[in-house]
């Protein structure tokens with residue numbers, strides 16, 4: 449099948465498929481004489497695997513590692529377990545970050561009790577003060593290595609957008625090897 453058909457069957461956009469190809473997650477497709485890429489059932493299955501992992505908020509690097517294990521079935525799966533443990537810790541970190549975010553937002557919300565003149569709104573002035581502090585500090589807001597768990601706000605990033613799966617989400621963090 450051609451890429452359009454694969455996209456339809458796997459419910460994945462063609463740019464996403466090309467992106468996964470470039471990233472080496474999908475094996476090179478054979479070419480027809482007219483130089484069309486030609487895909488088969490193995491690509492459909494691999495795409496389904498990748499998409500499922502994406503729905504579990506795994507990074508491309510994590511998925512690549514899993515696919516490597518899948519491609520070498522003789523190896524031990526102890527490392528798969530370790531990868532999962534690590535990813536679970538990413539999720540736990542992100543939950544803590546989101547809880548802290550919720551707390552911050554609730555504190556901010558308490559700055560304004562009732563509707564009044566926007567001039568007097570504690571929320572607006574609180575946001576302004578915080579923005580000023582941040583621009584003075586000039587310290588980049590680092591949300592930790594697990595920022596790829598985009599539970600609350602999808603990461604902004606390049607090509608494949610669907611399901612929040614973007615290359616930004618695949619960037620390995622500082623402390624991850």
Ligand SMILES: [Zn+2]
Nearest residue numbers: 506507535538
């Ligand atoms: Zn992870």
